Amino acid sequence: MFELACKDFSLGTTLESGQAFRWIEREGWFYGFLGPGLVKVQQQGDRLRCAASHPALTPAYLGRYFALDLDLPHILTLINVDMQIHQALVRYPGLRVMRQDGWETLASFICASFNNIKRIESLIERLAQAYGEPVALEGFGGFTFPQPARVAAASEKALRSLGLGYRAPYLKATAQRIVAGTLRLEHLSQVDYATAKKALMGCEGVGDKVADCVALFGFEKYEAFPIDVWMERVMRYYFRHRKMTRGRLHAYAQQRYGAWAGYAQQYLYHDIRQRRTSAPYALPRPDQAVLIEEPHPVRALMRAEA
DNA sequence: CGCCAGGTGCTGA
């Protein structure tokens, strides 16, 4: 058992914001599979109590995983550019973008495309059961996320039998790229966002959205701004950008939120999903979009993009 | 049962 300090952090909000798929809450503890082992974490004020099944899972490891070294208030100051996002920032204090494993993030978001979160979670769990290594911690057990070689060696039929559907060949091909060295993930942490995104999009089943998720959650590319159906809703409800394509929405968000756009995306994403699930009627209909405040000249910005 | 889900790849204008 060990502890570490965690300033400006909410463990529960962060883990439930849709960026990671394998954390489980049991009796007041969050259990997560990290690298070679299993950890359990509990927040008490500005400290995290932890226990781990593997010596590699140190306080420093967890501090890095939860990105506790970043100055969150400063980041929020930089993206606090309108009332829409301001409300989300105020509503979810301590929400951080974690630094997850690159391969796990890539594989997970290939599985995530055109899928719902419940099913994504079960798919990844079955993948781990089939190809991961068993780990246990104080009565709780499970499987680590599989190594690329294990997935690359699996047959497409076997992967389909897990429920992957047409994503099975995509996942296998991507794992094979990593095993073959065609895609060197360890390099992506050091190159810029555009280079990393381009490399990721070389994989089958990886388009703009998946590449942005992997760049943001797996490779610290904080300007990445993934746009899925929920973010389209955000843009429609709040900004009246109903007719913009995803490409245009992406360019708009990059300009609006800048170097930390990925953080803005995570707050907006979590906010709209929370509103939808907890209070369906709190949202206006798409044809009744509300514009709370518009500090930037949106029309001029849109002309500039054209 | 029909609709939806943290989309992508392909095709034809």
Added chain:
DNA sequence: TCAGCACATGGC
């Protein structure tokens, strides 16, 4: 560039 379409699967 952009629209339109097929694509596996299962939760609701």
